[in-house]
Amino acid sequence: MSPPFPDEEEPAGLVAKDSAGDNAAALSVSEISALLKRTVEDRFGFVRVRGELSGVKRAASGHVYLALKDENARLDGVLWRGTAQRLNFQPEDGLEVVATGKLTTYPGRSNYQMVIERMEVAGEGALLALLARTKARLEAEGLFAAARKRPLPYLPDVIGVVTSPTGAVIRDILHRLADRFPSRVLVWPVLVQGQGAAAQVAAAIRGFSALPHIGAIPRPDLVIVARGGGSIEDLWAFNEEAVVRAIAESQIPVISAVGHETDTTLADFAADRRAPTPTAAAEMAVPVREDLAQQIAELALRKRRAVMRPLQLGRERLAARAERIPRLETLFTPQTQKLDDLGERLRRSLGERTMLARGDLQRVGGRLSLPLLSARLDRARDRLDSAGRFLQSLDPDRVLQRGYVRVTAPDGRTLVDRDSAAKEAALNLHFRDGGLAVSTGVVAAPTSSAPQRTKASPRPAPPEQGKLL
CATH class of the missing domain: 2.40.50.140 (Nucleic acid-binding proteins)
Known part of the structure; x- marks a missing residue:
């Protein structure tokens, strides 16, 4: 039964009551x-x-x-x-x-x-807008800065690949590595699109970095994150923040090879190197073995040349210096010539000196006649006799033969006057046949120093002897 019209309603009471026939019970x-x-x-x-x-x-x-x-x-x-x-x-x-x-x-x-x-x-427009906002936010954090980029190892021993285990991508990478430089490859299988792909890719990148340097599973020297081309929706897992941060935080250099050359993802900006294709990533990872072998051969050749170059230069310098060294006969020619000249001069000088000496000898010999030598000897003998007689006349003891006495002091001084003799306590008297010591009775005064000998008068020099020649 429908409720009464408003103008027919009963006025509200103080307490709620159910009306007769009312089937609209109150609900909680x-x-x-x-x-x-x-x-x-x-x-x-x-x-x-x-x-x-x-x-x-x-x-x-x-x-x-x-x-x-x-x-x-x-x-x-x-x-x-x-x-x-x-x-x-x-x-x-x-x-x-x-x-x-x-x-x-x-x-x-x-x-x-x-x-x-x-x-x-x-829609794709909204997706692109989301991509732009995410890129701007992560770029502001510095995840894409060039200073974070690390150089790739020249020749990695182990290469880690994060990709789908099936499909053309992993085959292209392995084939290209085999052509250029066969290397050991570790594949971490992941989903590369769809639900859960971003989480698996991020976990794989972090898993490679977490491997110990020495262990049962070798730690890669380089990581390649790769997948084939596709739409922006197909590649969206590599625009996810989790993947970008995993790449930026990786302890191993990372090459991003997502999509074709025209495809760009945020993973490309965070990676150390971006490859336009997975095949190009393999080319970046290793050099060509044949080129490397050729470079090694060239370096070995340059090394041998570098080792031999000083020796060759030494030989050239030695040969150049040897050419400038004069020959033996050239070195001795001036001396030989000088020796010959001196010998000739010596021969002429000896002849001349001999002739001069012979002339002098003849001249001297002419003067050395017997009468001349005898006269000279007589004159020399007379001068010698005269010098002897003069010497005898100067002998102080010679007068003793005529009865004179020579008086000397104890110190040997000859006393010639009475006053000098009176001062001496003793005197020595020299006679013709010997000496006699006498005392004068005078007490001798002490002397402070040893008595001095009178300096004998110098004897006159004998007359100069004439020269024989």
Whole structure:
């Protein structure tokens, strides 16, 4: 029975009462909320909503809370943890998406929300916009800076490859490595597109870096991250932030070889080198063995030349110096000539001296006649006799033969006057036949120093003897 019209309603009382025949019993808040929840979920059990993400927030539980909005309305939404982990991109504010799920109510706040079971970017334009925003944010952090780029090893012993184990990419890399320089390759198999691809690629890159330097599995010296070409959606895993950060944090140099030459991903900007194709990545990884062998041969040849060059230069310098050294006969020719000249001069000088000496001898011999020599000897003998007689006349003891006495002091001085003799205590008298010591009775005064001998008068020099010649 329908309720009475307003003008027929009974005035409200103080206490609520059920009217007779009224079958609209009062419902509790929970009951009406449950009825509303069932109605909304039944009516909107599957919906697709396009809108711009706003207020994206990831809870500690792993659930993602957000809102879809347009210019006139707003719809709250939630992605449970399992659904959020399966997303192929990182939801962020401003991204236009198409969300698939169901509407439900949340009685706790008397509002409704969308439980999102699938979410995709709303078109390629929106995807490119997301890519631009992600690139700008990571570039601002310095993940693409040139200073972070590391040089690739010239000849890596082990090369790690992160790619799909099936398909043409790994075959192209292995074939190119075999052609250029056969190397040991470790393949870390991953998904290269679709759900979970980004997480597997990031885990593989970090896994290679985590290998010990010495272990059962060798640690690569170089890592190649590769996949074939495709659309931007196919390559999106290599635009994911997780992959970009894994490449930037890698302890091993990384070559990014994603897509074809015209394809560009954020992984290319974070890698140490970008290769236009996986085959080009293999060419960057190793040199050509034949070229290397040729370079080694050329270096060996240059080494031998460098070793022999000083010897060759030494030989050339020695030969040049040897040519400048004069010959033996040339060295001795001046001396031989000088010797001959001196010999000739000596011969002439000896002859001349002999002739001069012979002339002198003849002249002297002419003067050395016997009468002349006898006369000279007589004159020399007379001068010698005269000098002897003069010497005898000067002898002080010669007068003693005529009865004279020579008086000397004890110190040997000859005394010639009485006063000198009176001063001496003793005197020595020299006679013709000997000496006699006498005393004068005078006490001799002590002397401070030894008596001095009188200096004998120099004897006159004998007359000069004439020369014989």
